[in-house]
């Protein structure tokens with residue numbers, strides 16, 4: 001596993017930041033020098049709460065690239081989809097900054113995990129979607145899903161959208177938190193495992209455990 005990978009989810013708040021921090025920690029432990037990047041952070045000023053969380057889960061202090069804001073090159077204050085948050089802050093999103101940041105990080109690290117905002121169809125501008133960026137940059141993608149009711153539907157829809165644009169589904173991270181209905185949870189995991197094994201035999205499947213934070 002080398003290069004830049006896009007981390008998306010079947011929905012906002014599905015656990016992308018937890019999954020990104022966890023995978024970065026796992027890869028670092030395996031000896032792959034791994035860093036995370038947030039594509040566009042909304043709802044913050046001067047920092048990225050997602051990068052803060054990644055570092056906490058990874059158990060490392062802020063890096064030089066965090067201090068230089070290379071890992072979160074674009075931040076808007078209003079907690080909304082990037083297209084709206086940028087409009088509210090009277091900004092035009094400098095998309096090239098995202099690519100340039102990833103390029104710098106990829107020069108210094110083996111693996112860059114680039115966390116998106118929300119899911120695949122989240123607008124970056126009124127006529128440019130997150131998935132358009134992933135396709136343009138040809139980024140292998142990791143999809144975060146869960147065991148809650150509705151996840152099978154959202155997962156298969158996301159995978160169809162990736163397929164339509166020729167984007168590689170590198171992996172699926174199944175977030176085991178929060179525990180909801182155990183029967184549905186177990187079936188969702190086994191359904192997705194079987195689906196992937198049949199249709200996407202090269203796609204990895206990881207289980208994300210509950211990650212307690214000492215807060």
Ligand SMILES: Nc1ncnc2c1ncn2[C@@H]1O[C@H](COP(=O)(O)OP(=O)(O)OP(=O)(O)O)[C@@H](O)[C@H]1O
Nearest residue numbers: 009012013014015016017018117118177209210211
């Ligand atoms: N594996 C986990 N262990 C513990 N808590 C979790 C886990 N996954 C998700 N959570 C909880 O769910 C919330 C949402 O997770 P997270 O912030 O990772 O979502 P997200 O998909 O990155 O959201 P956003 O779209 O805002 O970036 C967290 O604040 C945390 O409380």
Ligand SMILES: [Mg+2]
Nearest residue numbers: 016017050115
């Ligand atoms: Mg997040």
